[in-house]
Structure formats: C-alpha cells, structure tokens
Amino acid sequence: MLVLDIIYMDNAATTYPKPDSVYQAVDYFNRFLGANPGRGSNQQTLKAGSVLLEAREKLASLFNIGESSRIAFTLNITDALNIGLKGILRPGDHIITTSMEHNAVARPVFSLTKQGVEWTAVNCHPDGTLDPEDIGKAVKPNTKMICMLHASNLTGTIMPIAEVGKIAREHGIIFMIDTAQTAGVLPIDVEAHNIDILTFTGHKGLLGPQGTGGIYVRPGIDIKPLREGGTGSLSEYLEQPEVMPDLLESGTPNTPGIAGLLAGVQFIMDTGLDNIRKHEQKLMDMLITGLKEVPGIEMYGPLDVEKQTAVLAFNIEDMDCGDVALSLDYEYGIITRSGMHCAPLAHKTIGTLEKGACRLSPGYFTTEEEIEKVIKAIYEIAKR
Numbered sequence: 001m002l003v004l005d006i007i008y009m010d011n012a013a014t015t016y017p018k019p020d021s022v023y024q025a026v027d028y029f030n031r032f033l034g035a036n037p038g039r040g041s042n043q044q045t046l047k048a049g050s051v052l053l054e055a056r057e058k059l060a061s062l063f064n065i066g067e068s069s070r071i072a073f074t075l076n077i078t079d080a081l082n083i084g085l086k087g088i089l090r091p092g093d094h095i096i097t098t099s100m101e102h103n104a105v106a107r108p109v110f111s112l113t114k115q116g117v118e119w120t121a122v123n124c125h126p127d128g129t130l131d132p133e134d135i136g137k138a139v140k141p142n143t144k145m146i147c148m149l150h151a152s153n154l155t156g157t158i159m160p161i162a163e164v165g166k167i168a169r170e171h172g173i174i175f176m177i178d179t180a181q182t183a184g185v186l187p188i189d190v191e192a193h194n195i196d197i198l199t200f201t202g203h204k205g206l207l208g209p210q211g212t213g214g215i216y217v218r219p220g221i222d223i224k225p226l227r228e229g230g231t232g233s234l235s236e237y238l239e240q241p242e243v244m245p246d247l248l249e250s251g252t253p254n255t256p257g258i259a260g261l262l263a264g265v266q267f268i269m270d271t272g273l274d275n276i277r278k279h280e281q282k283l284m285d286m287l288i289t290g291l292k293e294v295p296g297i298e299m300y301g302p303l304d305v306e307k308q309t310a311v312l313a314f315n316i317e318d319m320d321c322g323d324v325a326l327s328l329d330y331e332y333g334i335i336t337r338s339g340m341h342c343a344p345l346a347h348k349t350i351g352t353l354e355k356g357a358c359r360l361s362p363g364y365f366t367t368e369e370e371i372e373k374v375i376k377a378i379y380e381i382a383k384r
C-alpha cells in the first residue's frame with residue numbers, strides 16, 4: 001500500500017491509512033459510475049443508487065438493524081447527532097447525557113437549553129467510567145431522551161450502553177448513542193442494546209472516507225428533518241417525503257464517499273470485528289505497560305484493555321502537552337493529538353480542563369514495532 005512514512009497515532013480523530021479497497025471504491029465510483037443517485041432512471045443513476053442501497057444493507061447488518069431504509073446518510077456524526085437532538089427535543093423536554101460527551105452532543109444540547117430544554121449531564125468517575133444507576137436516578141417525568149457516547153474519545157472508556165438501554169426502555173425514553181469511537185471496533189446491536197437512534201461517522205473505525213456518516217431511527221419515532229429539499233422521490237409535492245430515508249436525506253449525497261464507506265464496512269466484515277478488537281487490545285496493552293516506565297507520566301482512563309478502546313491520554317509532569325505532541329511529530333514522525341479534544345466536559349471529569357492532554361490512538365494498521373518506537377520516543381522526551 002502506498003502510504004506516508006509516518007507513525008500515525010491519531011486514529012481516534014480519523015483512521016489512516018484506509019484499506020486499499022476503500023481508495024479503489026472511491027476512485028471507481030468517480031471514474032465509472034459518477035451519476036446522481038435517485039435523480040432520474042437512467043442506468044448510471046440506478047447503479048449509483050445501488051451503491052447507497054448496498055451500503056445501507058451492510059451497515060444494517062453490522063448494527064443488527066432490521067429495516068435498512070431506516071438509515072439516512074449524513075455528512076458525519078455531528079450532523080447525525082444534530083438531527084437526532086434538534087429533530088426530536090422540544091421546549092419542556094428533559095435530556096440526560098453523561099459528563100464525558102464530545103461537543104458534538106454537548107453543544108447542540110447546550111443550545112437547546114436556551115430554547116427551554118432541560119439537561120442533566122450525569123457525572124462519570126475520573127477514569128471516565130459511568131455508573132448506570134446514576135442514569136436511572138436522573139430520570140424525571142419529562143425525560144424524553146438519554147443520549148450518550150459509546151466510548152470516550154479522550155480516555156477510550158467504554159460506556160455500559162446495554163445497561164443504560166435497558167433503563168431507557170423500562171421508562172419509555174428514547175435512547176440515542178454516539179458510536180463515533182466504537183463503530184467498526186466493538187459489537188453494536190440495536191435490538192440487544194435497546195438503541196432507538198444510532199448515529200455513526202464513516203471516517204473513523206468504519207474505515208471510510210471523511211464526509212460520511214449516518215443516523216438510524218427506530219420505526220415509530222417522531223423526528224423532524226433539519227434540512228428539506230430534493231430527494232429524487234415524490235418530486236411533484238412541496239411537502240418533504242415522510243418516508244425514511246428520504247425524510248432526513250435531502251440533497252445530493254456524498255456517493256463517492258459512501259462507496260468508500262461500503263468498502264470499509266466490507267473490510268471490517270471480512271477481517272472480523274473480533275480480530276480488529278484483539279489487535280488493538282494487544283497494541284494498547286503494550287502501550288500502557290511500556291508507558292508506565294516513563295518518568296513523570298500521568299495516564300488517564302481505565303488503563304485496562306477490557307474497559308477501553310484504543311485511546312490513551314497522558315501528560316508528562318508539567319510539560320505542555322502541545323510541546324510533547326510537537327516533539328513527537330517533528331523529531332520522531334509520530335502523529336498524535338494534543339489539547340482539548342473537543343470535549344471540555346470530559347476534560348473536567350478527568351481533571352485536565354486546564355492543561356489538556358496528549359492522546360495516542362493506534363488503529364488496525366498500527367504495528368507492534370511502531371508501538372515500541374512510540375514508547376521509546378516518549379521515554380526520551382520525558383528524560384530531557
């Protein structure tokens with residue numbers, strides 16, 4: 001595979017590299033299909049439409065969704081979460097989140113509070129873990145939705161979605177999850193976990209290109225679109241179609257991107273979710289064990305590969321995390337992310353709101369040799 005000569009440790013931001021088949025699928029679509037799906041009935045348009053159809057089917061199978069037409073494609077998960085939150089919540093409704101949410105949830109919810117929506121952000125422990133009973137205790141008569149991430153982008157902490165889903169179902173509350181850090185890495189089953197709305201982004205664990213994502217909405221949930229317009233269906237009417245996915249899918253989709261996403265999901269299915277997870281756990285075990293020997297290091301999160309995804313945040317004594325990331329980048333060719341990670345609530349929870357943190361996130365294509373180099377580089381930086 002032709003890729004950059006770097007050690008890429010920023011897969012929580014976006015996965016790199018992608019499988020070759022993803023690059024090929026995007027290129028193939030652009031060169032040989034190229035048409036606008038659903039707009040007309042010529043052969044090329046139908047072929048482009050079948051890419052969307054097949055991608056919907058694959059994703060439905062990955063998440064155990066019965067009706068694939070209940071999945072609408074979006075720009076990314078931020079777009080999907082905005083649709084789920086603003087399309088459902090109304091003044092007087094109460095929403096429960098955790099204190100580990102990404103701004104993709106926190107900002108739209110905060111803006112909804114200005115319109116009279118009530119918000120409880122249930123506190124998590126300093127390692128990011130959540131006691132599901134605390135969610136149950138926060139339920140009120142007007143609680144309309146529980147929305148939470150499946151794993152933290154800061155600490156990798158895996159959230160107890162099965163337990164929370166059960167609580168939501170018992171109380172008849174809509175349960176929406178942000179799978180940005182887990183889709184393509186951990187098993188997700190909308191039936192077993194009682195998920196009513198599942199949001200995903202295509203460019204992280206699902207190994208697709210940027211500019212792809214989506215939202216699954218369980219039948220029977222009343223949701224209003226944020227965007228209305230051409231859908232290629234029922235074009236004679238001025239009303240937005242009520243049928244999914246058209247209800248939430250106005251405008252030309254990123255079909256080349258979705259062709260790539262389809263190839264990404266196919267790669268995951270061929271490789272096996274289990275094998276992907278096992279590889280990432282092995283790398284994380286090496287990383288946690290190796291970094292424990294670094295003088296002055298403070299690592300955040302559960303530090304247990306069973307309880308977290310392949311994400312590790314750390315600081316070295318009073319060194320600026322930005323300087324650490326710069327040294328890793330310019331001196332060692334190691335790509336990481338430092339600073340606030342779009343999650344101030346999560347930083348507050350783990351105690352790094354002032355100083356931020358440096359984050360390492362290996363991926364399926366990271367090798368053990370690369371992890372050894374990363375540990376050695378951080379050791380050298382800390383020793384200075």
Ligand SMILES: Cc1ncc(COP(=O)(O)O)c(C=O)c1O
Nearest residue numbers: 076077078102104149153180201
């Ligand atoms: C937990 C979580 N939610 C939401 C997002 C937003 O993802 P996107 O930028 O693809 O919309 C991210 C991205 O880092 C994330 O980690």
